[in-house]
């Protein structure tokens with residue numbers, strides 16, 4: 288039993304075979320601890336998304352092990368991984384995070400429904416969490432009627448509503464200007480501090496990095512330098 | 517509940533495509549329902565018209581009569597049998613007929629003809645012949661005859677002339693009757709007009725020494741399209757050496773043409789359904805590609821493949837409901853006036869064939885459960901299969917590929 292929420296041990300991920308094989312990650316060993324705000328940084332194609340996907344159980348390693356709270360993810364079935372993501376993790380991607388035909392609050396309620404929350408509690412919970420990301424006014428608007436920053440905050444709200452252990456974000460600020468990026472980061476920092484939610488972000492953005500408690504630098508699928516927590 | 521909302525709103529994301537698809541479903545439903553109801557509506561009148569030419573809905577005959585119709589192969593005590601049959605609730609009318617081949621002679625001219633003896637007061641309830649007398653009157657006199665128009669022309673006889681009919685009686689001896697022509701009929705059916713003579717049954721029975729015998733006891737029932745149902749109730753009354761035949765056996769060409777019609781129409785409807793379903797399948801597969809990223813996202817936030825598939829099925833179901841509603845709406849508008857007023861054969865340019873094909877003057881579409889359900893159910897099954905086909909991608913595509921998918 289360790290304090291690590293996430294552990295990668297000798298993780299290698301190879302896409303394709305033979306001549307076209309791409310070693311997206313090579314023998315990566317790293318631990319992420321509860322309450323950390325970690326940024327994964329590095330040039331394009333260095334394997335940031337691959338690492339996040341492996342940790343989120345969206346993909347599985349070619350070799351090595353990924354463990355979440357000491358549980359080897361390779362022992363989970365597809366449906367168990369779905370449930371794990373639903374109840375223990377929150378995801379925010381660069382774009383296309385929301386169901387376009389649902390309003391902001393319905394998007395949050397949709398996750399609550401999947402989580403099996405009683406119908407009567409859903410609405411209140413959704414509004415509460417939207418309020419906490421400063422979007423109480425936009426609750427009834429659909430994604431198409433929200434700005435990029437607002438959409439990302441709805442995605443954060445949705446990721447948070449199940450009080451996850453781990454929030455994973457892949458370049459969440461790629462489509463945002465620096466002011467909006469700062470607002471988003473401050474929101475994430477608040478969540479990180481108040482709820483001790485572990486946050487893992489892949490980013491190119493130095494603004495985002497400045498909020499982190501630690502950065503993991505990747506280069507050609509290998510870790511170049513990992514600051515101590 | 518939210519997943520139904522998502523499914524419903526997803527339908528309207530591409531309004532035009534949804535309307536086109538639902539419209540195609542609706543149109544197919546309309547076409548199949550129109551076609552099937554006209555088909556269903558035409559069979560009964562067709563059977564009704566054709567059986568009233570001569571065969572009736574059912575007949576009791578001696579077992580060996582249909583193989584070799586000889587005079588001595590008759591059903592005896594036919595009047596008593598008729599009374600018993602009429603007491604059955606499913607039976608509308610019964611008429612006994614005697615039948616023999618004879619030589620019809622006038623002066624030096626002779627033609628072979630089918631001579632049928634009928635009870636003039638009873639037979640019109642089973643046959644239209646009495647209404648088709650175009651000159652003179654139906655059998656009013658005990659010693660009268662009506663003859664087909666072509667036969668009358670050939671014999672050069674007209675109303676009021678006496679004809680002589682030669683035939684052989686039950687013992688094989690020559691017998692004859694000499695009735696006066698009271699009427700000439702014109703059915704439009706060549707064979708009948710050329711070779712049929714009707715006389716009162718008593719007249720011919722006396723000559724043939726048949727007593728109260730009859731070769732055919734013709735029966736009209738309430739539900740001619742369900743002959744098996746009536747057969748059960750009639751069977752106990754059939755004499756031991758006789759058998760009960762229904763119109764399918766008496767007029768095999770009619771039941772065959774109905775069968776053929778059903779098969780050929782079935783092929784048309786089947787093809788139509790397959791075409792509509794294939795275009796729907798194509799749409800669904802395209803939709804799957806367009807929404808790859810969305811599925812990646814839904815899977816990433818913890819939705820199971822089966823739930824996503826369920827959402828798809830819900831969309832399909834709603835699309836189907838919409839299409840069927842459109843189809844029912846259209847076919848109600850189309851069928852309602854048609855059911856009330858029918859369609860005349862003349863408006864379809866079919867009137868000159870009507871007599872030949874045993875078609876009635878007007879067809880009224882008939883709507884039954886089969887007409888209502890066949891198209892929606894078969895299209896529905898096709899749509900579910902299409903959804904499954906499109907969803908194969910959902911299960912085959914890896915999650916990371918879905919997330920990285922570029923449209």
Ligand SMILES: Nc1ncnc2c1ncn2[C@@H]1O[C@H](COP(=O)(O)OP(=O)(O)OP(=O)(O)O)[C@@H](O)[C@H]1O
Pocket residue numbers: 302303309310311329330331332333334335336337338916917920
């Ligand atoms: N499905 C795949 N098939 C083949 N190669 C892949 C696949 N996915 C990723 N790769 C390759 O793996 C390497 C790592 O990709 P990854 O997306 O993890 O990089 P990244 O650091 O997230 O880059 P970016 O900053 O551009 O998002 C890249 O060279 C990429 O081309």
Ligand SMILES: [Mg+2]
Pocket residue numbers: 335336337457489
């Ligand atoms: Mg990436």
